[in-house]
Amino acid sequence: MTARPKSKPKIGFDSGPAGGWGSARSVTEIVLREQVPVSGSALLAKQNKPAGYMCVSCAWAKPAKPHPLEFCENGAKATAWEITGRRVDEAFFASHTLGELEGWRDHDLEEQGRLIHPMRWDEASDKYIPVSWESAFTEIGRELKHFDPKNVEFYTSGRASLETSYMYQLFARIYGSNNLPDSSNMCHESSSVGLPQSIGATVGTAVLSDFQNCDCIFYIAQNVGTSSPRLLHDLQDAVDRGVKIVTFNLLREPGLERFTNPQAPTEMLTLKETPISSEYYQLRNGGDVAALMGVSKALIEADDALHASSLSKVTGFDAAPKDPANAAAVAFAASMAAADKKHVLDHDFIAEHTAGFEEFAAAARNYSWDELERVSGLTSGQMIEAARTYAASDAVLICYGMGLTQQIMGVENVEMIANLALLRGNIGKPGANICAVRGHSNVQGQRTVGITEKPELVPLDKLSELYHFEAPRWEGHTTVDTCKAILKGETKAFISLGGNFLRAVPETAAMEEAWREIPLTVQIATKLNRSHVIHGKIAYLLPCLGRLEVDHQASGPQEVSIESSVAQFHGSRGRAKPASPHLLSEPAIVAGMAKATLTTGTVPWDSWVANYAEIRNAIERTYPETFRDFNKRFMQPGGFHRPVPARERKWVTPNKKANFITPPRLFPIFEDAPTGSNVLNLSTLRSNDQFNTTVYGYNDRFRGVNGTRQVVFVNKHDIISMGFAPGDIVDLTTAIDPQTERKVRGFRLVAYDIPKGCCAAYYPETNPLFPLAHHDPQAKTPSYKLLPIRLTRSQTEPIH
Structure with a gap:
C-alpha cells in the first residue's frame, strides 16, 4: 500500500502562475513516479494530435493545427496515470x-x-x-x-x-x-435543461474559432487552470490581441489571473506572465443570478436613458443623484451617448429573434441595488463596470462551468447566462456565443x-x-x-x-x-x-x-x-x-x-x-443529420462540428424564438438552515492534483497546500469572528435537514481570499455532507457548489 504523507502539511506558499515551471516540474514528477519516463514522454507527443489519441482528462477540443505539444499538466497526469507501469x-x-x-x-x-x-x-x-x-x-x-x-x-x-x-x-x-x-x-444537466428552454439547444453554441473572433470574454464559475488547462492557450492568445476577459468566480484562481506558457521557451526563461482577467469579481456562491441580474439591470437602464429625451427625465435618474449606484448608471449611459451610441441593447435582434424581453426587463428594473449587492456579494459599481465592458464590445463569448450548474438553482443560472447573451445579440455570430465548458472527455x-x-x-x-x-x-x-x-x-x-x-x-x-x-x-x-x-x-x-x-x-x-x-x-x-x-x-x-x-x-x-467503423455506420443511420459521412470525417484534423441550430440563430423551441426567462427569485432560501454564528455556505472544488474523483496526489500548487487534502478555505475575518485561528482543526456539519447528522471531521482551517460567509473544500472528501435531496428541482443536479454548513472545533486528529 502507498504510504500516506507523514510530514506536517505546508500551507500558504506562493503558487506562482498557472503553467510555468511549476507545471513542468509536476509533469516530470508524475511521469517518473508512474515508471513511464520514456514511453510516457513519447506518448505525450501524440496526445490530442490529429492522428493521435484524445486526452482522457478534460473535454477541450483537438485543434486542426495543434501546438508542438498539445497537452497540459493535467492531461499529462491523466496519461501517466493510465499507462503506469504498476x-x-x-x-x-x-x-x-x-x-x-x-x-x-x-x-x-x-x-x-x-x-x-x-x-x-x-x-x-x-x-x-x-x-x-x-x-x-x-x-x-x-x-x-x-x-x-x-x-x-x-x-x-x-x-x-x-x-x-x-x-x-x-x-x-x-x-x-x-x-x-x-x-x-x-x-452539466442544468445546461441540458436550461439551454433548451432558452435557445433550443442542449449544448453550448460556441466553436473554437470564436476565441479568435471575440472582442470580450465573460468567464464565469469555471477554474480553467485546474479543470481545462489547454483552454489557457486560447485565453492567452485572446489577451495578446487585446480581448478583455471579465471573470466572475468565488475564489481567486491563478489560472484566471496569470499564465506562463510552458511550451514557450522565451516565457519560461524570462518568467514572463500573461495577465488573464482584466476584471475579476469575486461573488458569493449562490449569488450568480443576482450578479448577472445586476449586469442586466445596468444594461437595460442605460439603454432606457439613451432612449429618453434627456437623462434627467428618466425615471429613477436624477441630474444630481444621491444614490451612488444611480450616479454610476448615469455615467455609464453618458459614456455611451458620448461614444455616439444610440442604444445599449440590440433591439433589432430582440424584436426578430426573442420572446419574453419586456417581462425580464421589468424585473431587472424593479430589483434594488441594495438587494442585488446583498445577494451577489458584489457592489453596484462592480456590476455596472462589468456592464460597461460588455456594452463596449461587439462580440462577447460567455464561458461558464460547474460553479454555475451544480447549485440548487443551476437551471436558473444557465438561463441567466442566455438572458445576458440575448440582450446584445451575443449568440449565433462569429465570436459571440455560449461556451459550456464540460468536464470528462x-x-x-x-x-x-x-x-x-x-x-x-x-x-x-x-x-x-x-x-x-x-x-x-x-x-x-x-x-x-x-x-x-x-x-x-x-x-x-x-x-x-x-x-x-x-x-x-x-x-x-x-x-x-x-x-x-x-x-x-x-x-x-x-x-x-x-x-x-x-x-x-x-x-x-x-x-x-x-x-x-x-x-x-x-x-x-x-x-x-x-x-x-x-x-x-x-x-x-x-x-x-x-x-x-x-x-x-x-x-x-x-x-x-x-x-x-x-x-x-x-x-x-x-x-x-x-470493426468499429460498422458501429459508426450504425450511429450515422440512427442520427443521419448529426453524423453525416461519419467515417469519412471523424479523423480529419479538427474533426467536424455537430449541427447546433442556435448557432445559426434557428431556435428549436415551442415558439421558435429564443426566450428571455425571468428567474422567480434571486437566490435560494434555506428555510431550515440555522441562523447565527459559524454557518457558512460551502462550495466543493478539486485540487490541481486531481481530476474529478481521481486523486493524483496531496498537493494543490494553485492554492498553496502541500501534503494534505483535509483543509477548508475560509475568509480570515470569518475565522476570527467564529473564535478560531488559521490552522485550527474543525469538523464540518450540514446545517440543513437536521433529522440526519452529516459530518466530516478533522479539517484544517486555511485563511483564504474568499468572500465572507463562504467556504470551500475538496471533493469527494466533503461529499458525505450533501443530502440527496439537495439538488436543482428541474435538473436534479446535486448542489455541490452551495450548501450551508456549520464549523465546530474538532477533537479528531487531522488526516494529512
Whole structure:
C-alpha cells in the first residue's frame, strides 16, 4: 500500500502562475513516479494530435493545427496515470481482503496500477478471485435475466467513446431499461435543461474559432487552470490581441489571473506572465443570478436613458443623484451617448429573434441595488463596470462551468447566462456565443448517441426499426433517482461503464451501506477504486483497455470517436502497448454482456467488435443529420462540428424564438438552515492534483497546500469572528435537514481570499455532507457548489 504523507502539511506558499515551471516540474514528477519516463514522454507527443489519441482528462477540443505539444499538466497526469507501469494482479487480490481495502484512501487504491484480469468477489475469503471472460459474461447474463429491467441501472462515466456509448444504451434498451444515469446528471444537466428552454439547444453554441473572433470574454464559475488547462492557450492568445476577459468566480484562481506558457521557451526563461482577467469579481456562491441580474439591470437602464429625451427625465435618474449606484448608471449611459451610441441593447435582434424581453426587463428594473449587492456579494459599481465592458464590445463569448450548474438553482443560472447573451445579440455570430465548458472527455458525446434517461431525446422508433425490438417508453432514472432506488432497496443490478459512482454521489454514508445489498454489481474499469471494494452480493470487476492503448480487433487496429465541449467530433487512435493481453475493449465487454443477456433484437455485436467503423455506420443511420459521412470525417484534423441550430440563430423551441426567462427569485432560501454564528455556505472544488474523483496526489500548487487534502478555505475575518485561528482543526456539519447528522471531521482551517460567509473544500472528501435531496428541482443536479454548513472545533486528529 502507498504510504500516506507523514510530514506536517505546508500551507500558504506562493503558487506562482498557472503553467510555468511549476507545471513542468509536476509533469516530470508524475511521469517518473508512474515508471513511464520514456514511453510516457513519447506518448505525450501524440496526445490530442490529429492522428493521435484524445486526452482522457478534460473535454477541450483537438485543434486542426495543434501546438508542438498539445497537452497540459493535467492531461499529462491523466496519461501517466493510465499507462503506469504498476499492475494490480492476482497476487495483489490474494493478499488483500476487500474489507481491508475499504480502509484505503482513494489515491492509494488507484495508485496500485492497472487492473489486468477479470475478477469475481468470493464471499468465503472476501477477496476478488480470477474468472474467465466467458464465465463472467455467462453469469452476469443469467442474473440479469431474472430481474425486472426497471430495477437495473446502466451507469456511464464520462470517458467511454461514442461507439461504446451507442452500444451500451442499445444493450440497455433492448434489455428493457431506460435507466441510463450518467456523470452528466451530476455536472452539466442544468445546461441540458436550461439551454433548451432558452435557445433550443442542449449544448453550448460556441466553436473554437470564436476565441479568435471575440472582442470580450465573460468567464464565469469555471477554474480553467485546474479543470481545462489547454483552454489557457486560447485565453492567452485572446489577451495578446487585446480581448478583455471579465471573470466572475468565488475564489481567486491563478489560472484566471496569470499564465506562463510552458511550451514557450522565451516565457519560461524570462518568467514572463500573461495577465488573464482584466476584471475579476469575486461573488458569493449562490449569488450568480443576482450578479448577472445586476449586469442586466445596468444594461437595460442605460439603454432606457439613451432612449429618453434627456437623462434627467428618466425615471429613477436624477441630474444630481444621491444614490451612488444611480450616479454610476448615469455615467455609464453618458459614456455611451458620448461614444455616439444610440442604444445599449440590440433591439433589432430582440424584436426578430426573442420572446419574453419586456417581462425580464421589468424585473431587472424593479430589483434594488441594495438587494442585488446583498445577494451577489458584489457592489453596484462592480456590476455596472462589468456592464460597461460588455456594452463596449461587439462580440462577447460567455464561458461558464460547474460553479454555475451544480447549485440548487443551476437551471436558473444557465438561463441567466442566455438572458445576458440575448440582450446584445451575443449568440449565433462569429465570436459571440455560449461556451459550456464540460468536464470528462466525452460526457457530452455520450448524450448525443443516446445515453439519457429521457426517452423523448432518443429516436426510439428508429432504433426499434433498425434492430427489431420494442423500445421502452417510460422515463428512466437520473443519478439522483438511481441513488433513491438503491437506498430503498429497489435496485437489483448496477452495471457501471467506468467511473467511481460511490465517491461521486451525495449521501455517501447511507449509499455505501445500501450498496452492499444490491444483488449484482458489475464494474468496467481500468483502475481500482472505492466503488469496487464496496460491492454487491455478487460482484464482478471487468478490466478494459484504456483509450490510450492500441485496440487491435479482427479488422486491425481501431479508432474511436469523442465529442468535445464545443460540439466537435474527433477521432482517437490508441498508441500505447496494452497493459495486459487479458484485457478486452469496452465495446467487446458490452457486446459480451449483451449476447449473454438478450433474447431479442438483431444487433450484429460480433461484427461491430471486429470493426468499429460498422458501429459508426450504425450511429450515422440512427442520427443521419448529426453524423453525416461519419467515417469519412471523424479523423480529419479538427474533426467536424455537430449541427447546433442556435448557432445559426434557428431556435428549436415551442415558439421558435429564443426566450428571455425571468428567474422567480434571486437566490435560494434555506428555510431550515440555522441562523447565527459559524454557518457558512460551502462550495466543493478539486485540487490541481486531481481530476474529478481521481486523486493524483496531496498537493494543490494553485492554492498553496502541500501534503494534505483535509483543509477548508475560509475568509480570515470569518475565522476570527467564529473564535478560531488559521490552522485550527474543525469538523464540518450540514446545517440543513437536521433529522440526519452529516459530518466530516478533522479539517484544517486555511485563511483564504474568499468572500465572507463562504467556504470551500475538496471533493469527494466533503461529499458525505450533501443530502440527496439537495439538488436543482428541474435538473436534479446535486448542489455541490452551495450548501450551508456549520464549523465546530474538532477533537479528531487531522488526516494529512
